[in-house]
Amino acid sequence: AQSVTQPDIHITVSEGASLELRCNYSYGATPYLFWYVQSPGQGLQLLLKYFSGDTLVQGIKGFEAEFKRSQSSFNLRKPSVHWSDAAEYFCAAEGGSQGNLIFGKGTKLSVKP
Amino acid sequence: EPEVTQTPSHQVTQMGQEVILRCVPISNHLYFYWYRQILGQKVEFLVSFYNNEISEKSEIFDDQFSVERPDGSNFTLKIRSTKLEDSAMYFCASTRGGGSGTQYFGPGTRLLVL
Numbered sequence: 050a051q052s053v054t055q056p057d058i059h060i061t062v063s064e065g066a067s068l069e070l071r072c073n074y075s076y077g078a079t080p081y082l083f084w085y086v087q088s089p090g091q092g093l094q095l096l097l098k099y100f101s102g103d104t105l106v107q108g109i110k111g112f113e114a115e116f117k118r119s120q121s122s123f124n125l126r127k128p129s130v131h132w133s134d135a136a137e138y139f140c141a142a143e144g145g146s147q148g149n150l151i152f153g154k155g156t157k158l159s160v161k162p
Numbered sequence: 163e164p165e166v167t168q169t170p171s172h173q174v175t176q177m178g179q180e181v182i183l184r185c186v187p188i189s190n191h192l193y194f195y196w197y198r199q200i201l202g203q204k205v206e207f208l209v210s211f212y213n214n215e216i217s218e219k220s221e222i223f224d225d226q227f228s229v230e231r232p233d234g235s236n237f238t239l240k241i242r243s244t245k246l247e248d249s250a251m252y253f254c255a256s257t258r259g260g261g262s263g264t265q266y267f268g269p270g271t272r273l274l275v276l
Contacts, residue, residue: 144207148257154203
């Protein structure tokens with residue numbers, strides 16, 4: 050069955066430090082992949098997506114992600130974290146013919162001053 | 163920038179009552195979705211809707227659930243007889259294209275069943 054795994058439940062980084070959030074997928078073919086962010090009490094905001102082509106995709110708020118087929122991974126990165134980046138981050142893959150998304154369990158990011 | 167809206171933002175109901183959660187998708191979008199997120203758990207797909215009919219549904223979406231697009235703008239999720247375990251955040255999403263279309267999510271409705 051298709052699945053998305055985010056191995057880190059909670060990560061704390063210092064403001065200004067670099068960040069990498071891990072995501073692995075299990076899928077028969079190359080899926081469409083997404084990263085969403087959810088701030089407390091808010092909905093899901095799309096950070097970036099990968100459909101095909103260049104394996105390094107740029108998103109909003111200075112985030113980027115790299116698709117690695119050999120590792121079945123789509124890790125999210127940011128070179129310098131800001132306090133406002135504290136939120137929960139969800140990796141998702143498109144799971145059905147109608148585009149429904151399969152989400153990972155999320156990684157909560159805390160930023161310390 | 164157009165956005166998906168949902169009402170109400172919060173709803174408290176008694177077990178066994180019917181609830182209707184409302185969504186207004188982005189106006190030129192054609193595919194609509196409901197997801198739910200039980201507190202502390204992952205976001206789960208419930209149902210997708212296209213061309214005025216359900217196109218795909220998960221095993222969560224049983225006979226207690228129904229969806230409707232009653233007019234050209236609203237998209238509703240009805241839970242006929244709520245159970246305690248229906249307490250969750252419910253997200254509506256829409257996209258212009260089904261496969262490979264970027265889904266835009268609403269802010270969610272937090273449903274609490276007592």
